[in-house]
Amino acid sequence: MADPMETQSKAAAIAEAQTGKHVLDIVEAQLRRLGATHILVTGLPMPNRPIDGLVHRFRWADERAGGIERSDLDTEDGALMLGLMRNRAFVWDVTVGDMEHSELFASLGGETRVVVVPVTETHPFQAVVMGGGAHLEAGSVELSNLELICNTAFRRLIDLGVLSTQRPGDLSARERRVLELTALGKTASDIAGLLDISQRTVHAHLQNASAKLNASNKTHTVVEALRYGQIRL
Structure with missing residues (x-):
């Protein structure tokens, strides 16, 4: 079980980080501890708007022949849409059907699991943190801790000026x-x-x-x- 003191320590480290890279390194390390081999940290675009400029970390190797690049991300990708489905972190068991509607899922190379963390504390800006892996495991405590770390990370990225809460297409x-x-x-x-x-x-x-x-x-x-x-x- 995750140690709450360790989680608080990581949140404190994020709050004191002086670079966006340091913040994202902490988030990535937490995901990898849960068994994630694929990492995505990104803002979510408004409808009909590009995702360019919103992606902050993309460690998503394509297990098939070829490869998937940051520039290949489709704003309508089924995996990204999961970030708009709920307000709390959850684990998604990827199926063959999911892969038909998502290049991100398809590139995982087989049925696997993905942890999805919607970032909800930067209203109206929306973001999602995702980690995929065949051996990924995250219970309710780990998911709660991950929510704390991810929300703290995005607040710090805003404080550092790494990202703006204004998205193209936002309502007035x-x-x-x-x-x-x-x-x-x-x-x-x-x-x-x-x-x-x-x-x-x-x-x-x-x-x-x-x-x-x-x-x-x-x-x-x-x-x-x-x-x-x-x-x-």
Whole structure:
């Protein structure tokens, strides 16, 4: 079982680290202790936006013939989408079906396990830390400790200026507020009165948010805004 004092020590080391490399080295070492042979630490892009510039560590050898490079990452890769599924760390047993929808999974070279750690404490910025390996093992305590380390790491990367919490395609503050009120059941008339703007402006904000989130209607826009961390209820 993981030693909580050791985890606190690592979190403290991250908080005192002076370079992004040092921070990422600590995260990678923790993943490798759990049996990970493949490592990915990356921000998650908004819909229809590239992942370039958001990847901070990519140690993901391709076990098949050929290779997978950082530049090959697809924002719609099924493995990356796991980072948007939940708010807590979990272990995913990769199946043959998963490999059909993910180059990252396929490159592992066979059925294996992946630990997925959604980074949730850098709102509205979203990130995910992943480690894959045939012999990976992580219980509830190890997952909780890993969450602490990964969230601490991303906060430190922000403090060091290694990454910005602003992503291309993020909603504006007013677009977020309009969507939050919409999610709470407020009508355009209600929102216009609360924010002292016209109903036409309310609809414009909703349309802009829908376009940024690649959503098909108002309900879909709210769902996607929640999924991509743009609003919270």
